[in-house]
Amino acid sequence: MTPSTTTAGISFEDYVADDDGTAARYELVDGxxxxxxxxxxxxxxxxxxxxxxxxxxxxxxxxxxxxxxxxGN
Incomplete structure (x- = not known):
């Protein structure tokens, strides 16, 4: 059996607060x-x-x- 890894996504609050310093725009898709x-x-x-x-x-x-x-962001 192959072990599965779960990756925690980011929250909506983290998404709203995120600023990577570029003009790129992002959407939040499944975390x-x-x-x-x-x-x-x-x-x-x-x-x-x-x-x-x-x-x-x-x-x-x-x-x-x-x-x-x-x-928005």
């Missing part, structure tokens, strides 16, 4: 940091559309909120 690929042009257009929709609704409701596409 492991995985470098994210840069967004495609289509992805950027979709994100812009969603932000515009949210901004329109925020203004319509008269809320004093801000909506940012880039947030």
């Amino acid at each position: 492991a940091l995985v470098e994210m690929t840069p967004p495609t042009f289509r992805h950027m257009l979709i994100a812009k559309f969603i932000q515009q929709c949210l901004d329109t609704e925020i203004r319509r409701l008269g809320f004093r909120w801000l909506c940012f596409r880039e947030a």
Whole structure:
């Protein structure tokens, strides 16, 4: 029988606090940091559309909120 090793992943709190000093962006997948690929042009257009929709609704409701596409780690 082959011995199995269990590797403890990082917690969400560790993920949020992580800063490797680069501009690289990571996502947390099953306790492991995985470098994210840069967004495609289509992805950027979709994100812009969603932000515009949210901004329109925020203004319509008269809320004093801000909506940012880039947030988080």
